[in-house]
Amino acid sequence: MPRAFLWLERAILMRNIQHLLLVTIAVAVSAAGADDTSARLGKATAVLNKMKQSGEIAASQFANADCVVVIPGFKKGAVVVGVGHGRGFISCRNGGNWSAPGAVALDSGSVGVQLGGEEIDIVILSLDNGLRSKLLSDRFAIGADASAAWGNGASAHADPNSKIVLYGETKGAFAGFDLNGASLKPDDSSNKSLYGKTISNGEIIAAAAAPSSAQSFVATIAQASSR
Numbered sequence: 001m002p003r004a005f006l007w008l009e010r011a012i013l014m015r016n017i018q019h020l021l022l023v024t025i026a027v028a029v030s031a032a033g034a035d036d037t038s039a040r041l042g043k044a045t046a047v048l049n050k051m052k053q054s055g056e057i058a059a060s061q062f063a064n065a066d067c068v069v070v071i072p073g074f075k076k077g078a079v080v081v082g083v084g085h086g087r088g089f090i091s092c093r094n095g096g097n098w099s100a101p102g103a104v105a106l107d108s109g110s111v112g113v114q115l116g117g118e119e120i121d122i123v124i125l126s127l128d129n130g131l132r133s134k135l136l137s138d139r140f141a142i143g144a145d146a147s148a149a150w151g152n153g154a155s156a157h158a159d160p161n162s163k164i165v166l167y168g169e170t171k172g173a174f175a176g177f178d179l180n181g182a183s184l185k186p187d188d189s190s191n192k193s194l195y196g197k198t199i200s201n202g203e204i205i206a207a208a209a210a211p212s213s214a215q216s217f218v219a220t221i222a223q224a225s226s227r
Contacts, residue, residue, distance in 0.1 A: 037103065037193045038213040043072035044089055045217045047121040050169070052224045057167050061125055061151065062225040067092040067135055069124035069184065070217075071106050074168075084108040086122065087187050089214075091221050092132060092205045098221050100210035102136070102201030103190030108182035121169045124184075125151075128163040135184065136201045142166075142182040 047070055051057050062068075067090055074086030085108075089101035106122070126135055131146050142148045148164035186201050194211060195204070210218050 037190045040072060040087060040190070041089065041101070041194075041214055041217050044070040045220050047072045047123065047169070048217070048220045048224060050121075051123055051167060052220070056169065057123060057125070057151065057224075059224075061127075061165060064127050065093075065125040065225055066129045067126040067132060068098075068221050068225070069104060069106075069122075069126075071104075071122040071124070074106060074120045074122050084182075086120075087190065088122075089217065090135070090184075090201065090205070091218055092126075092136075093129075094205065098218050098225070099205040100208040101194075101214050101217055102204040103187035103194060104201070105185050105187045106182065107185070119170065123167045125165045125167075126163065127165065131163055132205075133202075136186075136205060138185065140184040142184065 048068075052062075069088060069090045071086040071088035074084055084106075086106045088104055088106065090104050091098050091101045093099070126132070126146075128146070134140055134145050140146075142164060146163040147161050148166060149162040151165040151167045188198070191199055191201070191204065194214065195208065199208065
């Protein structure tokens with residue numbers, strides 16, 4: 001057999017092997033992403049159940065909410081310039097039901113000395129239907145796009161003008177933190193992992209069917225917010 005033919009045959013074989021490896025890696029990464037999103041949904045459901053059972057969030061607040069955002073394990077920075085990041089889900093009322101969850105990311109930035117990094121479970125209630133379109137947009141700036149306040153912790157205060165109310169919980173006493181600069185954005189990669197395609201939060205909230213991994217999350221919100 002001519003050497004040139006053998007070389008060509010080996011090159012084709014190597015190319016096929018490389019292609020197979022790339023496909024295998026892509027499938028593995030996709031599966032890992034799906035597992036991570038499903039696990040985060042489970043954590044978000046647990047956070048809702050815990051805050052509901054403890055009475056941390058008043059039943060009347062849940063009942064008046066138009067949209068609910070849950071960020072399990074929001075990570076607050078530990079350096080001189082404090083920043084925070086967390087990923088979670090949003091669901092809104094859709095007729096008499098609650099929508100399938102859209103994935104979101106919450107980022108905050110504040111200047112000041114932090115005592116140490118900590119994880120905070122956060123629930124955000126939007127009390128105004130007029131905020132929904134902005135809440136589902138590419139960027140919702142808490143405090144700038146709508147007045148906001150903590151509903152619990154040392155930073156809690158009753159503000160009848162607040163359209164966004166946040167609740168937090170940590171392992172120790174919850175003190176709250178500066179909301180200035182905090183923004184809510186779509187988490188497109190998690191949405192693709194959850195729904196198997198590129199889809200916006202607006203499309204999800206309007207008409208998407210909740211996948212099996214998200215049904216417990218939606219049911220927990222429905223139970224907590226029943227009027």
